[in-house]
Amino acid sequence: MLGILASIIDGVLVGLVYGLAAMGLTLIWGVMDVINLTHGAMIVAGMMALYLLANALGISPYLTLPPVLIGGFFVGVALYWVAIHRMVGRPPLMSLLSTFAVNLILIGVATAVWGTALFNVDVALPGVTIGRYTFPGPHILAAALAALIAGLLYVFLHYTRTGKAMRAVANNREAAELVGIPTTRLLAISVGVGVALAGVSGMLIGTLFPFTILSGDGYQLKGFIVTVLGGFGNPVGALLGGVALGLLEGLVTPFVPVSWTLVIEFALFVLVLIAFPGGIFASRRGAL
Amino acid sequence: MKRLSTKRLCLFAAAATLFAAPAFAEDTITIGFTDSQTGPLNVDSLGQSRGYEFWRDEVNAKGGIKAGGKSYMVKFVSYDDQSVGGRVQQLYTRLINQDHAQFLFSSYSSGLTAPAAVISEQYGKIMIDSGGAEEKPFELGNKYLFMVITSATHYMSGAIAALKEKNPHAKIAMVYSDDPFSKDVMKAAKEQAEAAGLQVVMDESYAPSTTDFGPIVNKIISSNADAFMGGGHYSDGATLARQMYDQKANMKWVSILVAPADDKFGELGPAAMGVTVPSQWEAQVSYKPQFGPTTAEFAKAFQDKFNARADYHAASGYTDGMILQHAIEQAGSIDQEKVTAALNSTDVTTFFGHIKFMTDPGHHGLQEAHEMVLAQWQKVNGKPGRQVVWPTAAKSADLIYPLSASQ
Numbered sequence: 001m002l003g004i005l006a007s008i009i010d011g012v013l014v015g016l017v018y019g020l021a022a023m024g025l026t027l028i029w030g031v032m033d034v035i036n037l038t039h040g041a042m043i044v045a046g047m048m049a050l051y052l053l054a055n056a057l058g059i060s061p062y063l064t065l066p067p068v069l070i071g072g073f074f075v076g077v078a079l080y081w082v083a084i085h086r087m088v089g090r091p092p093l094m095s096l097l098s099t100f101a102v103n104l105i106l107i108g109v110a111t112a113v114w115g116t117a118l119f120n121v122d123v124a125l126p127g128v129t130i131g132r133y134t135f136p137g138p139h140i141l142a143a144a145l146a147a148l149i150a151g152l153l154y155v156f157l158h159y160t161r162t163g164k165a166m167r168a169v170a171n172n173r174e175a176a177e178l179v180g181i182p183t184t185r186l187l188a189i190s191v192g193v194g195v196a197l198a199g200v201s202g203m204l205i206g207t208l209f210p211f212t213i214l215s216g217d218g219y220q221l222k223g224f225i226v227t228v229l230g231g232f233g234n235p236v237g238a239l240l241g242g243v244a245l246g247l248l249e250g251l252v253t254p255f256v257p258v259s260w261t262l263v264i265e266f267a268l269f270v271l272v273l274i275a276f277p278g279g280i281f282a283s284r285r286g287a288l
Numbered sequence: 289m290k291r292l293s294t295k296r297l298c299l300f301a302a303a304a305t306l307f308a309a310p311a312f313a314e315d316t317i318t319i320g321f322t323d324s325q326t327g328p329l330n331v332d333s334l335g336q337s338r339g340y341e342f343w344r345d346e347v348n349a350k351g352g353i354k355a356g357g358k359s360y361m362v363k364f365v366s367y368d369d370q371s372v373g374g375r376v377q378q379l380y381t382r383l384i385n386q387d388h389a390q391f392l393f394s395s396y397s398s399g400l401t402a403p404a405a406v407i408s409e410q411y412g413k414i415m416i417d418s419g420g421a422e423e424k425p426f427e428l429g430n431k432y433l434f435m436v437i438t439s440a441t442h443y444m445s446g447a448i449a450a451l452k453e454k455n456p457h458a459k460i461a462m463v464y465s466d467d468p469f470s471k472d473v474m475k476a477a478k479e480q481a482e483a484a485g486l487q488v489v490m491d492e493s494y495a496p497s498t499t500d501f502g503p504i505v506n507k508i509i510s511s512n513a514d515a516f517m518g519g520g521h522y523s524d525g526a527t528l529a530r531q532m533y534d535q536k537a538n539m540k541w542v543s544i545l546v547a548p549a550d551d552k553f554g555e556l557g558p559a560a561m562g563v564t565v566p567s568q569w570e571a572q573v574s575y576k577p578q579f580g581p582t583t584a585e586f587a588k589a590f591q592d593k594f595n596a597r598a599d600y601h602a603a604s605g606y607t608d609g610m611i612l613q614h615a616i617e618q619a620g621s622i623d624q625e626k627v628t629a630a631l632n633s634t635d636v637t638t639f640f641g642h643i644k645f646m647t648d649p650g651h652h653g654l655q656e657a658h659e660m661v662l663a664q665w666q667k668v669n670g671k672p673g674r675q676v677v678w679p680t681a682a683k684s685a686d687l688i689y690p691l692s693a694s695q
Contacts, residue, residue, distance in 0.1 A: 003510035010502040108326070116330035118526050118547075120555040129536065132509050136534040139502070209499065210526045210556065214328055218499045253503035254510070259466050261503075262495045 006133035007250040013143040015246020019239035020146035021219050022226035024197035030233025031170045031190040032088050037099040040216030041106040042195045046202025047211045051119045061207050068203045069196050076195025080188040110213045120210040142204040150239040225269050231279030240281050317360040320389030322379045327371025332601050333396035339605020353613050356620045373399050380407040393608050398422030398469035405433050416612050418604035422468050426654040434631050434653040436607045438660045443566045444477035446662040447543040450678040452484045454689040461490035461513035465520020489513050501531045519544035533559035540690030554672035562691035564664045568600040572676045572684035580610045583639045607640040
């Protein structure tokens with residue numbers, strides 16, 4: 001029984017990080033109807049930034065969060081101008097292909113530079129032990145940071161001028177333009193924030209598990225499931241979706257062979273799409 | 289008369305050139321293979337490819353392969369298979385038909401070697417395999433496929449024997465990747481463990497794309513196991529080791545496939561300590577080779593050339609070339625049937641160990657003489673490093689058992 005409880009708690013902790021990883025994906029979708037397929041690469045960029053900064057400069061892994069956040073924002077703005085700007089308002093396939101192309105380039109270059117060797121960042125943080133089960137310190141801290149960042153995003157979107165403008169653009173871009181909102185700049189900022197969130201989630205995941213240049217694909221895939229559970233274009237819902245996915249993984253594993261976990265996850269993905277086409281926690285389209 | 293002689297001379301020269309051209313082409317042997325320059329198998333495949341290249345450069349520096357009064361320089365043609373099984377058949381067909389490869393080396397991993405072997409057999413081309421340990425392709429009646437490494441079913445034999453010696457009542461959790469190689473290894477390991485009187489309390493596979501092993505580690509703890517065997521390839525094995533350490537799984541024994549055989553595994557720091565890995569070759573084990581370099585010579589020359597320590601993938605890749613070279617020299621020809629016959633009668637010891645192929649139709653080409661060792665991550669001169677701990681006759685350090693409480 002304690003084992004099941006431990007799995008559930010563990011699932012929730014990791015689920016919060018999954019949620020953060022999906023938040024950037026769903027934010028960009030919510031604002032401009034673009035599925036950013038560089039998301040996995042940006043998560044890996046966060047992991048690599050953590051590895052290089054923590055190992056090269058010898059600083060605490062958690063002190064890499066601000067530079068990853070800021071760096072991620074500027075990378076996102078650059079990504080917008082390179083791969084997304086001309087695709088906004090066009091059929092979704094166009095932006096899908098352009099971001100996929102950028103993803104292939106990024107992964108290709110990174111593989112050429114670093115190969116697909118393993119990277120690991122040692123984090124010495126005491127965990128919490130209940131009976132025979134231990135919840136590692138980095139998992140607890142990463143979950144707390146993910147929840148904090150999700151809260152800050154909510155505050156940003158609902159209580160700041162820029163955040164409100166982003167929501168306005170998401171609601172009705174033409175109307176936002178009519179009232180003088182610089183929509184293009186707002187779209188660039190949205191991608192900047194989305195990529196910054198991907199980078200930070202990568203950085204936090206890097207404190208939990210070893211990773212390779214190719215690790216982003218798995219998290220991007222989970223990001224899609226979380227997005228469906230949490231509601232398309234609803235970044236805060238993504239956090240709930242992440243928790244739901246983590247809970248599911250934690251609940252399923254003790255009872256069925258572990259190889260079934262992925263099958264069950266995707267079965268749920270299809271079921272939710274059928275029952276709730278906009279996602280379980282879907283807000284009104286474009287309301288963010 | 290003089291003009292006629294010049295004309296004749298020109299004709300002779302032209303004829304000589306025409307006849308000389310094929311003779312020149314025959315003086316080069318083209319060997320084809322695919323490697324995983326990209327994709328998840330990149331790390332292990334790189335080691336194997338370096339082994340191939342190292343052998344080729346050494347052979348060519350010594351004037352090539354000598355057979356039938358000729359010297360054959362070795363030329364490679366290779367393509368990136370992107371770690372994708374679906375690409376290898378197309379690429380091996382191209383290697384044979386367009387690049388005219390006379391001999392083939394395997395890709396890395398069982399999942400890629402098995403489909404490649406279908407093509408090599410179809411065209412009757414010899415393929416020397418150091419990348420795929422799965423036995424199934426050798427049970428299909430293939431005639432031209434030869435494996436220089438120990439096959440999957442023997443991977444965990446040493447670990448089970450060593451564990452039995454330390455704890456005859458060990459309770460083992462077997463958790464492994466859902467791929468042909470890992471399943472082959474662990475199916476045999478389970479049978480061997482049970483035959484040895486050890487208890488297997490958990491036997492499950494996970495999807496190769498699994499990123500978080502937290503719930504799985506909790507399940508291992510709940511199973512009351514005190515020993516762990518499993519893993520698969522690279523990142524999954526490393527993540528398992530790290531999460532078992534972080535979640536204090538308290539295993540007294542941990543054996544993980546493949547990942548700990550790479551030096552980068554040491555980056556896990558304390559999570560790597562005590563982990564054992566079945567290894568096809570380690571630099572500490574010394575055989576008396578009948579030909580080719582000694583272990584020390586190979587390890588040093590490899591280090592000098594690539595500025596990296598040779599791992600077992602590099603050593604087995606080099607052995608592919610060395611065994612093919614030996615067979616061609618024994619056959620005195622590059623004719624496929626004659627070289628196949630020479631490979632069938634190969635029974636030699638190299639720095640990589642004893643090499644002999646099974647010849648009965650049900651297992652043709654399978655390795656029967658090579659033996660694996662068990663290596664364990666320990667502190668070597670204050671730094672993490674692998675020591676050979678089993679068999680005891682070949683050990684370079686004592687086996688640490690039980691592991692510290694956190695593992």
